[in-house]
Amino acid sequence: MKTLIINGSPKAQNGNTEIFIKKFINGMKSPCEICYAAKEDRLRIANYMKEFDTIIVFMPLYVHAMPGIVMKLIECMEPAVDGGKSMGFIVQSGFMESAQSKYLERYLSVLTKNLNYTYLGTVIRGGSAGIYMMPEKMNKRLFRQLSTLGEHFEINGTFNIETVEELASPNKLSKGKCNLLQFLGRLGLSDNIFWNTMLKNNNARDRVLDKPFID
Amino acid sequence: MHIPRYEKYPEIEVYYQDDFASIEDKKIYEDYIYRTFYQFYSKCEIVKPITQFSLEEV
Numbered sequence: 001m002k003t004l005i006i007n008g009s010p011k012a013q014n015g016n017t018e019i020f021i022k023k024f025i026n027g028m029k030s031p032c033e034i035c036y037a038a039k040e041d042r043l044r045i046a047n048y049m050k051e052f053d054t055i056i057v058f059m060p061l062y063v064h065a066m067p068g069i070v071m072k073l074i075e076c077m078e079p080a081v082d083g084g085k086s087m088g089f090i091v092q093s094g095f096m097e098s099a100q101s102k103y104l105e106r107y108l109s110v111l112t113k114n115l116n117y118t119y120l121g122t123v124i125r126g127g128s129a130g131i132y133m134m135p136e137k138m139n140k141r142l143f144r145q146l147s148t149l150g151e152h153f154e155i156n157g158t159f160n161i162e163t164v165e166e167l168a169s170p171n172k173l174s175k176g177k178c179n180l181l182q183f184l185g186r187l188g189l190s191d192n193i194f195w196n197t198m199l200k201n202n203n204a205r206d207r208v209l210d211k212p213f214i215d
Numbered sequence: 216m217h218i219p220r221y222e223k224y225p226e227i228e229v230y231y232q233d234d235f236a237s238i239e240d241k242k243i244y245e246d247y248i249y250r251t252f253y254q255f256y257s258k259c260e261i262v263k264p265i266t267q268f269s270l271e272e273v
Binding site for chain 1 (some may be wrong): 218221240246258
């Protein structure tokens with residue numbers, strides 16, 4: 001089985017998507033080749049895909065959808081002529097709930113069938129914002145899960161359902177958990193620490209609620 | 216959802232070119248449009264094919 005991984009992040013090697021890929025192939029004996037949608041010619045990648053049995057697209061979620069560069073790449077793809085080709089997706093998002101990626105998942109499922117590929121599924125991992133800023137030990141569990149996913153994929157050509165379910169948790173936050181997170185947010189103990197650091201580094205902390213369409 | 220930054224948001228109507236291959240494709244598109252405007256606090260109750268757009272409503 002010959003597999004090609006597509007990094008669909010506009011940040012290419014410099015974001016969370018790349019970390020997901022590195023940890024995924026870390027579990028493999030023969031790591032897959034990787035193409036970068038942000039850096040390479042999309043027509044060339046779409047043609048190159050034809051040489052592989054399986055395509056796995058890693059991408060960040062952008063407001064319930066895929067990044068534009070992934071859409072452009074997919075538009076260059078032609079339906080597989082012969083059967084036996086497979087396609088799967090791994091989506092990471094800042095939203096904590098994996099349910100936020102369900103709109104994209106539905107689209108990817110239909111798209112894959114329209115391209116005459118077998119749909120391997122979409123692995124969803126929410127709560128992934130700022131992973132690249134965190135020390136490795138803070139994401140030990142996630143990285144282990146991704147390596148397990150890659151190891152299982154190399155052997156079986158499928159996504160391990162138990163690991164997929166673990167990664168997708170929580171699907172939706174309970175009311176109690178929402179209240180708790182809001183409370184922690186007010187104390188400054190939520191993931192706002194990471195957002196605020198990013199805003200501060202970009203001199204945008206005081207402009208977070210600007211109104212560019214009426215100011 | 217994002218934190219609202221404006222006091223009010225526009226009401227939106229979306230009319231689209233209906234060349235979807237299947238009803239399922241169309242449903243995915245419409246649901247996505249509804250959800251995206253909800254995300255940004257805009258009221259969007261009409262998502263229809265352009266053929267259903269009526270000039271009288273303007």
